[in-house]
Amino acid sequence: MGKSIAIDDIDQWVLEYNVEKITSLLDAGYDDVELDVIKLAHNIVTGNLWQSIQTSPFITALFNYDKLEKDDTTAEDYFFNLNQAIEDLDESSENQLALLLTGITFLNVYIQINWTGPGPKEVPQFNNTQRYKEIKSLLEVDGEPIYTKVVHPEFLYLARLCLVDNYAKLDSCRSSCWWSCRAMMYHQRSLPNPTPSLKSAMAERFQIVNRFFVDVDPETDRAIDLAASAAIESSLTYLLFKQKAKVAETLEQATKVSGLIATLTGALGRRTRFQTFDTAQLVLDVTKSRASDAPATKANIDSDSMDTEADPEPEQDMDHEDFKQSY
Incomplete structure (x- = not known):
């Protein structure tokens, strides 16, 4: 046996x-x-x-x-x-x-x-x-x-x-x-519009996810990453149903769990190779409180890039490492 x-x-x-x-x-x-x-x-x-x-x-x-x-x-x-x-x-x-x-x-x-x-x-x-x-x-x-x-x-x-x-x-x-x-x-x-049935079912099920993975005191890096990922996926669900307050709440929870500190700031810079002079830009300043070899990063924010409408057509081919990030 x-x-x-x-x-x-x-x-x-x-x-x-x-x-x-x-x-x-x-x-x-x-x-x-x-x-x-x-x-x-x-x-x-x-x-x-x-x-x-x-x-x-x-x-x-x-x-x-x-x-x-x-x-x-x-x-x-x-x-x-x-x-x-x-x-x-x-x-x-x-x-x-x-x-x-x-x-x-x-x-x-x-x-x-x-x-x-x-x-x-x-x-x-x-x-x-x-x-x-x-x-x-x-x-x-x-x-x-x-x-x-x-x-x-x-x-x-x-x-x-x-x-x-x-x-x-x-x-x-x-x-x-x-x-x-x-x-x-x-x-x-995969549906054209939000549906009440799936909204309520996901909200109920995500409460269990939070209880198992987020509302705990994660000690290892893997547990912390899972807790942050759960909070982010929960925010993506709220985004599908235009619940902006809950999106902000769960993203804040994700930053707290992961040890990230994100602040909006401004900076002069050039966004495209066609620009010939610096212009004021909205910048997301991200720093980590957890020990890591990765440097702090700054990312430009483009509000038009936050598209909540589903598009079932395949995007560019991804390798398996990229596929893991689709959740």
Whole structure:
């Protein structure tokens, strides 16, 4: 019998994108079931997402992605049966972690295809246009339809099944509240207008994120970084719903947790190579109270750059290190 995996450690390392720690588990003598979970985690932090969808015994047995297009049943029937299968899963800690990692895999594939790029080249194109329309209609929220330019919406729905609809089955995984928020955030960013349902659901879920990651006394650099990241993502959620006071409050919380001191000031300078003389500019002066080798930085502020409207079209290609910053 193989060793038991440390659920809490893997959960934390995936959230931190700690490639070194997860890679060290691959040859540590785990049995097939636990090794599958480790490979799911490893493929997430290294960006080999489609490999998990195609080869993971947990995903292929439970989700059978190819069946979504080829099956004669409707998309609604496919997702209903899949939801029943998830509900019938044995609630072991390994299954809970596997379900969480599966949801993260589907969510990251959706983000790669529609935002960060490049999406996995192996993802097959849907030939069943009717099935495509069915899936998009299922993702409608409060009368708001999915953007017409969104591609492969099935990955968003699969991510929601794992991380949102069956959130109660992930109570062994501390980070599940955070990934659930991320799934709902990208669902909202795929809609043309803010929706009350997602607004209230994310606000409720972020309270749990704050309790686990922000409203604590972080001691290590990694814990401090996670606390700051949680506060920043919370502010981005408020920004989606035009809650400016809460945006300012959570950003202030992030600066406090991270040890950053940010002040607005002015300076003379040239913003473009076409300027021939210095002009007054608004500058953000950032200093760190935490020990760090990085120097203090100053950044020019351009209010026009704060665009809250979602655009599901892929941006320029990013490598995996950049993809981690998309959250």
